[in-house]
Amino acid sequence: MTDVSGLTIGILGGTGDQGKGLARRFALAGLKVLIGSRSAGRAQEAADSLGAGAGAGAGVVGAENAVVAAEADLVIVAVPYDGHKTLLESLAPQLAGKIVVDCVNPLGFDKKGAYALAVEEGSAAQQAAAVLPDSRVVAAFHHVSAVVLLDPAVEKVDLDVLVLGEDREATDTVQALAGLIPGVRGVYGGRLRNAFQVEALTANIISVNRRYKAHAGIRITDI
Amino acid sequence: MTDVSGLTIGILGGTGDQGKGLARRFALAGLKVLIGSRSAGRAQEAADSLGAGAGAGAGVVGAENAVVAAEADLVIVAVPYDGHKTLLESLAPQLAGKIVVDCVNPLGFDKKGAYALAVEEGSAAQQAAAVLPDSRVVAAFHHVSAVVLLDPAVEKVDLDVLVLGEDREATDTVQALAGLIPGVRGVYGGRLRNAFQVEALTANIISVNRRYKAHAGIRITDI
Numbered sequence: 460m461t462d463v464s465g466l467t468i469g470i471l472g473g474t475g476d477q478g479k480g481l482a483r484r485f486a487l488a489g490l491k492v493l494i495g496s497r498s499a500g501r502a503q504e505a506a507d508s509l510g511a512g513a514g515a516g517a518g519v520v521g522a523e524n525a526v527v528a529a530e531a532d533l534v535i536v537a538v539p540y541d542g543h544k545t546l547l548e549s550l551a552p553q554l555a556g557k558i559v560v561d562c563v564n565p566l567g568f569d570k571k572g573a574y575a576l577a578v579e580e581g582s583a584a585q586q587a588a589a590v591l592p593d594s595r596v597v598a599a600f601h602h603v604s605a606v607v608l609l610d611p612a613v614e615k616v617d618l619d620v621l622v623l624g625e626d627r628e629a630t631d632t633v634q635a636l637a638g639l640i641p642g643v644r645g646v647y648g649g650r651l652r653n654a655f656q657v658e659a660l661t662a663n664i665i666s667v668n669r670r671y672k673a674h675a676g677i678r679i680t681d682i
Numbered sequence: 683m684t685d686v687s688g689l690t691i692g693i694l695g696g697t698g699d700q701g702k703g704l705a706r707r708f709a710l711a712g713l714k715v716l717i718g719s720r721s722a723g724r725a726q727e728a729a730d731s732l733g734a735g736a737g738a739g740a741g742v743v744g745a746e747n748a749v750v751a752a753e754a755d756l757v758i759v760a761v762p763y764d765g766h767k768t769l770l771e772s773l774a775p776q777l778a779g780k781i782v783v784d785c786v787n788p789l790g791f792d793k794k795g796a797y798a799l800a801v802e803e804g805s806a807a808q809q810a811a812a813v814l815p816d817s818r819v820v821a822a823f824h825h826v827s828a829v830v831l832l833d834p835a836v837e838k839v840d841l842d843v844l845v846l847g848e849d850r851e852a853t854d855t856v857q858a859l860a861g862l863i864p865g866v867r868g869v870y871g872g873r874l875r876n877a878f879q880v881e882a883l884t885a886n887i888i889s890v891n892r893r894y895k896a897h898a899g900i901r902i903t904d905i
Contacts (some may be wrong), residue, residue, distance in 0.1 A: 574875050617903040621886065649889030652797050656882035663844065663880060664902075666872030671905040678901040679887075680840040682894040 461628075461635040467491040468636070469531025471524050471546065472538030474505040477562065480608025481535060481600060483509050484616075486518040488639035493520055495527030502527075528553035533560065533632070535600070536587060540565040540576065543583060548590045555593035558629045560636075561654075562600035563587075564661040572666055575659030582655035584623065597624035597633045598654040599645070601661055604674040608640075615642030618676035621657050623648045646679050684851075684858040690714040691859070692754025694747050694769065695761030697728040700785065703831025704758060704823060706732050707839075709741040711862035716743055718750030725750075751776035756783065756855070758823070759810065763788040763799065766806060771813045778816035781852045783859075784877075785823035786810075787884040795889055798882030805878035807846065820847035820856045821877040822868070824884055827897040831863075838865030841899035844880050846871045869902050 468485050470478045473494030482492045486509065496502035502521030509519050528534055528550040538546055540563050547554070563583040565576040580586040584598035599622040607613050620637035622645050624630040634645030648657060660677075667675040691708050693701045696717030705715045709732065719725035725744030732742050751757055751773040761769055763786050770777070786806040788799040803809040807821035822845040830836050843860035845868050847853040857868025871880060883900075890898040 571873060571875075575879060623886075646890065647893045649886045650794060652794075653882070653885045653889065656798060656879035657886060659876070659879035660883060662876045663846075663872045666876065667869065667902055667905065670870045673904040675905055676903040678903055679890055680899040680901055681896040682890060682898055 460638065461631045463632060463635045463639065464489065466532045466636075467493060467530065469493045469495055469527040469534040471495045471527060471534060471536050471550075473521075474501050475537055475539070476605030476609065477603065478535070478537035479505055479509065480603065480605040481537065482519055484608055484640045485636070489518070490639070491518050493522055493527040493531050495522060495524040497524060499523045499526075525550060525553060531557070533558045533636070535560045535562060537562055540583060544586055544590060547587055551591055551593070554591055557594055558597060558632055559587060559591055559594040560597050560599050560633055561587045562598070564601055564658045566662055572669065573662040575655075575662050578655065581652065582658055584651050584654035584658070588651055595624070595626045595629040596651065597622060597626075597629050598651060598657060599623070599633050599637060601658055602664055602676050604676060607674050616640055616676070617642055617678070619644045619646045619679045621646055621648030623651055623654050623657060625650055646682065683861065684854045686855060686858045686862065687712065689755045689859075690716060690753065692716045692718060692750040692757040694718045694750060694757060694759050694773075696744075697724050698760055698762070699828030699832065700826060701758070701760035702728055702732065703826065703828040704760065705742055707831050707863045708859070712741070713862070714741050716745055716750040716754050718745060718747040720747060722746045722749075748773060748776060754780070756781045756859070758783045758785060760785055763806060767809055767813060770810055774814055774816070777814055780817055781820060781855055782810060782814055782817040783820050783822050783856055784810045785821070785826075787824055787881045789885055795892065796885040798878075798885050801878065804875065805881055807874050807877035807881070811874055818847070818849045818852040819874065820845060820849075820852050821874060821880060822846070822856050822860060824881055825887055825899050827899060830897050839863055839899070840865055840901070842867045842869045842902045844869055844871030846874055846877050846880060848873055869905065
């Protein structure tokens with residue numbers, strides 16, 4: 460399996476729960492993590508909160524998104540879908556040549572729950588690939604529960620992370636990265652043209668969570 | 683859990699592998715199963731093949747799709763996507779008032795593998811609901827492996843069946859039906875507007891099968 464132990468991981472939108480949860484788990488695994496935000500101050504607050512509250516602070520630093528994009532070896536995009544395209548367009552030079560892991564779920568919400576939003580490019584991941592032609596875009600980490608990632612009582616996370624992309628070395632790297640979270644397997648899940656349904660499945664998982672009062676994830680059987 | 687032991691299950695397109703596999707498992711669970719096809723002769727051949735080859739023949743009978751739709755209590759739609767809409771339109775009178783379980787995956791295939799087809803109504807299940815306004819349409823059984831269902835060596839199937847629909851009694855019934863297959867759980871997976879991604883996820887499962895040489899399925903964790 461690919462060695463990812465020396466990587467510095469940047470997380471754009473790392474002050475949100477999903478980004479912060481991933482930051483915590485990667486820092487616990489010994490990686491250096493850079494939390495990005497529009498505001499360097501809020502990014503540093505999020506980094507500090509992981510140190511104080513969750514025992515993962517030493518390796519976590521906060522900075523503006525552009526600084527994080529420039530300094531990290533591999534960049535995770537955990538921003539809200541609204542603003543996703545604009546942010547990535549603005550960071551294309553910093554992200555060139557890097558693996559960019561999109562974990563954005565384009566969802567709408569109404570009284571009946573969550574539903575998938577149509578995306579002109581096909582999916583958030585394909586939108587990232589379209590605006591970052593010089594990056595290696597991978598889709599992954601869509602179904603992680605931020606609550607579970609942030610919960611110090613949860614040592615092992617019961618989840619397979621589907622990893623999609625066109626570039627075998629890049630998907631192998633992200634599978635290995637997912638595997639650093641105890642309990643998690645990174646599983647190759649196909650090409651980016653099949654990313655929409657993986658992103659959209661988060662709406663179904665939210666329905667499961669409501670019906671069963673759970674923090675559901677998925678596992679792939681027979682592998 | 684809903685009692686489904688007295689139901690007669692009809693399977694439209696039951697001569698295909700997916701339909702035949704489900705027929706086998708429901709017959710083994712003691713249900714009466716009607717296999718439907720355009721040709722009554724081919725339907726009866728499929729029914730006979732289950733009896734001779736797989737020990738499940740006593741409760742399986744073949745007939746034309748229209749006869750099956752009329753006589754069954756609950757009807758599973760396991761036809762190819764091509765022709766799906768036309769067939770259901772033609773059977774709307776026979777299917778009125780019944781639970782109709784759509785397990786059709788609208789997929790295309792090319793050199794790069796499988797991909798999801800766009801469906802005007804949103805998904806195959808929503809297309810069924812549109813042409814069957816007097817039926818109770820449920821989406822389920824998308825990710826079953828026909829090979830596994832038909833394999834006498836596989837006693838327990840390692841799979842959760844996501845069950846989607848608008849009608850609680852109908853989804854409860856189909857969850858119970860899924861639960862008749864040893865190892866399988868029927869899990870509520872949301873409303874029909876979120877069916878597209880469940881159907882389309884079959885393309886990802888095909889990618890998993892190719893990469894890992896598996897007959898992959900999914901499990902939902904934390905429930």
